[in-house]
Amino acid sequence: MSRAALLVLADGRFPAGGHAHSGGAEAAVKAGRVTGAGSLEDFCRGRLHTAGRVAAALAASAALGVDPVSLDAAADARTPSPALRVAARKLGRQLLRAARAVWPSGELDALARAFPKGAHQPVVLGVAARAAGLGPVDAAYCAVYESVSGPASATVRLLSLDPFEATAVLARLAHEMDLVVDQAVEAAREVVDNGVDALPASSSPLLEIGAEVHAAWAVRLFAS
Amino acid sequence: MHLDHSHDGPSAVSADARRPDGSRRALRIGLGGPVGSGKTATVAALCRALRDELSLAVVTNDIYTREDAEFLLREAVLPPERITAVETGACPHTAIRDDISANLEAVEDLEDEVGPLQLILVESGGDNLTATFSKGLVDAQIFVIDVAGGDDIPRKGGPGVTTADLLVVNKTDLAPYVGSDLARMAADAKAQRAELPVVFQSLRAEDGVRDVADWVRAQLAAWSA
Numbered sequence: 001m002s003r004a005a006l007l008v009l010a011d012g013r014f015p016a017g018g019h020a021h022s023g024g025a026e027a028a029v030k031a032g033r034v035t036g037a038g039s040l041e042d043f044c045r046g047r048l049h050t051a052g053r054v055a056a057a058l059a060a061s062a063a064l065g066v067d068p069v070s071l072d073a074a075a076d077a078r079t080p081s082p083a084l085r086v087a088a089r090k091l092g093r094q095l096l097r098a099a100r101a102v103w104p105s106g107e108l109d110a111l112a113r114a115f116p117k118g119a120h121q122p123v124v125l126g127v128a129a130r131a132a133g134l135g136p137v138d139a140a141y142c143a144v145y146e147s148v149s150g151p152a153s154a155t156v157r158l159l160s161l162d163p164f165e166a167t168a169v170l171a172r173l174a175h176e177m178d179l180v181v182d183q184a185v186e187a188a189r190e191v192v193d194n195g196v197d198a199l200p201a202s203s204s205p206l207l208e209i210g211a212e213v214h215a216a217w218a219v220r221l222f223a224s
Numbered sequence: 225m226h227l228d229h230s231h232d233g234p235s236a237v238s239a240d241a242r243r244p245d246g247s248r249r250a251l252r253i254g255l256g257g258p259v260g261s262g263k264t265a266t267v268a269a270l271c272r273a274l275r276d277e278l279s280l281a282v283v284t285n286d287i288y289t290r291e292d293a294e295f296l297l298r299e300a301v302l303p304p305e306r307i308t309a310v311e312t313g314a315c316p317h318t319a320i321r322d323d324i325s326a327n328l329e330a331v332e333d334l335e336d337e338v339g340p341l342q343l344i345l346v347e348s349g350g351d352n353l354t355a356t357f358s359k360g361l362v363d364a365q366i367f368v369i370d371v372a373g374g375d376d377i378p379r380k381g382g383p384g385v386t387t388a389d390l391l392v393v394n395k396t397d398l399a400p401y402v403g404s405d406l407a408r409m410a411a412d413a414k415a416q417r418a419e420l421p422v423v424f425q426s427l428r429a430e431d432g433v434r435d436v437a438d439w440v441r442a443q444l445a446a447w448s449a
Contacts, residue, residue, distance in 0.1 A: 015323035020313030094325035157314050221288045223311035 062126020093118025259350025
């Protein structure tokens with residue numbers, strides 16, 4: 001495995017569409033639930049342990065070679081909000097495009113054939129990690145980091161929050177990210193033996209509800 | 225980027241000139257420029273001028289709404305299925321240059337759903353003078369400024385003014401009212417752009433978009449040759 005390849009995949013500037021999404025932060029800001037660095041940290045912590053944990057387990061499973069079709073169905077079952085399913089597939093399609101150009105691989109081509117309009121982003125992330133020569137731990141790290149870095153950078157734009165404070169929030173969550181990665185990889189190894197029912201199904205109802213409300217707005221900065 | 229190379233699989237991964245089925249894809253022309261310079265009005269006028277002679281579609285990149293797409297829909301310049309809005313997360317220049325994935329999907333979906341298309345106009349939301357389109361997304365780009373935005377913009381230059389395949393100076397009818405010196409703008413543009421073309425236009429005039437439409441026709445003829 002190459003540590004440098006992990007940096008390429010995890011780079012916030014990796015051209016896979018993430019910049020247009022707030023990870024629920026825009027809805028939370030509008031609702032008054034995120035107003036500064038403190039509440040951003042609470043929001044990110046909640047997202048990390050719910051959506052982030054599920055995404056990390058999906059990505060780690062895909063990186064271990066678990067069938068992406070069954071993982072995609074499992075991701076659907078764990079994403080009640082139709083708006084979030086649409087966003088996850090859009091981002092998955094964009095990531096697949098970028099990954100196929102960056103790390104050409106038969107597995108990525110096969111995934112594109114199976115899902116011409118996109119599979120759930122964490123599933124694509126795991127297959128992309130394989131194509132990049134990375135393992136399940138790396139894939140899980142990318143997923144958990146994205147689960148909090150997206151809302152943090154969006155909040156900088158939404159609230160004109162001090163970017164140093166937003167980045168400090170991410171640094172304070174680093175240890176918890178390590179723990180979530182450990183849990184996710186453990187779950188993924190169980191998925192290899194026992195199937196996708198071993199995936200975590202932790203959910204955050206406010207993220208799901210917020211996403212539905214957000215999708216109906218006529219004016220918004222972010223796509224989700 | 226492989227400009228003339230086809231890939232396996234259902235969708236191309238870059239700006240390939242051919243679609244997965246081997247047919248030649250539509251010519252893609254980007255329109256960028258500062259807020260309020262008349263990009264959407266130019267797109268609307270181009271659609272009206274060209275829609276009877278060729279098959280075209282539009283992708284808009286709004287900053288925070290679907291306003292540009294909705295303007296085009298309201299004006300009924302094209303049937304609704306030929307207009308797609310890409311959401312940019314408050315950063316049109318990111319979506320047209322640094323991370324073009326959403327725009328590439330929009331143009332491919334248009335070709336899949338309403339194709340075959342000959343021309344796709346990709347409009348950026350209003351942005352700054354450094355905003356240019358990626359060569360992975362468009363084949364040629366038009367930068368639209370206007371006389372009311374200050375007649376020193378051609379002198380200031382910047383990647384949009386200096387490198388765009390066509391510079392359009394819009395709203396020339398307003399020049400006397402805002403004290404803009406068109407001759408000076410033309411001389412400054414010439415100094416910045418050497419042989420690259422510049423069009424001065426007023427969409428208030430009869431057939432005001434004619435020069436730009438002719439330029440688009442010439443691009444299309446070269447692309448199809």
